[in-house]
Amino acid sequence: MPLFDTETPRAALRDQLRAAMLGVLDSGRFILGPNVEAFERELADYCGVRHAIGVANGTDAITIALRALGVGPGDEVIVPSFTFYASAEAIPPTGATPVFCDIDPETFCLTAESVRAVMSSRTKAVIAVHLFGNIAPVREIEALGVPVVEDAAQAAGSRSTQGRAGAIGRIATFSFFPSKNLGCIGDGGAITTGDDELAERARMLRFHGSRDKQSYEAIGYNSRLDELQAAVLRVQLPHLEAWAEGRREAARHYEQAGLGELVALPEPTPGAEPAWHLYVIRSDRVQQVAGALAAAGHGQRAYYRTPVHRQPAMAAYAAGASLPGTDEAARTHLAIPISPVLSAEQAAAVSGCVAEALR
Ligand SMILES: Cc1ncc(COP(=O)(O)O)c(C=O)c1O
The missing domain is CATH 3.90.1150.10 (Aspartate Aminotransferase, domain 1)
Structure with a gap:
């Protein structure tokens, strides 16, 4: 028995996936086109949040979410150590310093107490990893007065009384790596947020720091979900x-x-x-x-x-x-x-x- 089986559920959608991919090929639109726009709307609706922004992968999603929050040099970002390496790796590119907090081994998630133990006057954000699909106590951590980035890379489809993964903290990030709960056929990621201003900043940062391709207001990223991946994700999201x-x-x-x-x-x-x-x-x-x-x-x-x-x-x-x-x-x-x-x-x-x- 395999460790995970994403292929059996996906196999039933083969014809639809093939048609969606051919549709992209025939359209000639490959970057930031109608499939990305529609997927962003559909993902936001699924999560129950105002905005979703497609990006190139779940690691970029975290870096861009932190930058949108204004995290930069001199700041500290709290992150659990028991997680995939990328949760912490995404911090130094912002100029901020990762500060590691502990987890509860029974839930594999960080706790408000473990965050409080390492908070300082320089703490600018906390990355709450919904590890293995569990839901970290985001609201309790935000009650400490610090914004939370939900790292929901492993938690698509998870929910709690706080809401769905991706709709609980100030801002959240997803990975669509092929083995994830919602996986594409390459690399892909997204940022979700209910905050209009954060969403605008994330959109600006994913496109080279520009809102209009004329004026460049920040050192940004070339980090976009592409049309092919968005088309594949749109077939799967309803399932x-x-x-x-x-x-x-x-x-x-x-x-x-x-x-x-x-x-x-x-x-x-x-x-x-x-x-x-x-x-x-x-x-x-x-x-x-x-x-x-x-x-x-x-x-x-x-x-x-x-x-x-x-x-x-x-x-x-x-x-x-x-x-x-x-x-x-x-x-x-x-x-x-x-x-x-x-x-x-x-x-x-x-x-x-x-x-x-x-x-
Ligand atoms: C918890 C966690 N955070 C971040 C990432 C990074 O996502 P990606 O591989 O799409 O960059 C992953 C998965 O790979 C992950 O499991």
Whole structure:
């Protein structure tokens, strides 16, 4: 069983995808055309937010969102260390310094307390990563008086009592990397926000710092979602809700198979209904579990065994960081198969394999 299966759900849409791609080829419009415009409207409506701005990838989306917020040299941006490297990598290009905060290993998300512990007078923004599809406590963090960028790269389709991922903080970012909950056929990303001014600035920054291609008011980026990717995303977006429900159902299959009696299951944050992008368990005997799953031909992978603050390129920003929750999650986590189509039988097979390994 593969670690994730985005192909089976996408296969049913093959003819539609082919037609959409040919439509772009025949139109001769490849950059910032009607598909990008329509996808931006459709994504904003799906999230329940006023604006969506297509960009080239989820990493640029974070850098541009921070720049739109006015983050620059001399500022600090708080980011969890237990995340994909890009969440932190996107900060230094703005001129600001990443400051690492801890996570709750049960939810894999940062907390208001972990943010408060590292806040300073220079804190300009917090990147709240909705890791693995869980929903970080954005509102609690914003109550500390600092704007939040939701890194929703892994959380398309997740929701909570705070709203949908992408519609909770001041501004949010998505990645459409092919394996994501909503994936394109190359690189792609988006920024969402309810703030008209932030949206305008993000649009200006994604196009070389210009609003009209005549006057260049900022050092910006060439970072646009292209028409081909937007056309592909438009075919898939109407199915995201059903795929998200399939992911929630897969998690229920694992619970019903008794996996929670063997290992620690990922804990949704209060009020969250995660569309689990990755299903990540924890165990002190994780190597044994990983070995048994691999031997049985089941997908398994540790994603962040070396957390970001321990990566060589981040050494200058990590001096003195003490992140016990991060270190525990890094040591004990393991992703096991999840997809919108994972069946009860498949969940039982994985669960049985874990039971064997720990017997
Ligand atoms: C949490 C997180 N943030 C940011 C990114 C960066 O997105 P991209 O690969 O589209 O640049 C990713 C995914 O790759 C991610 O998982």
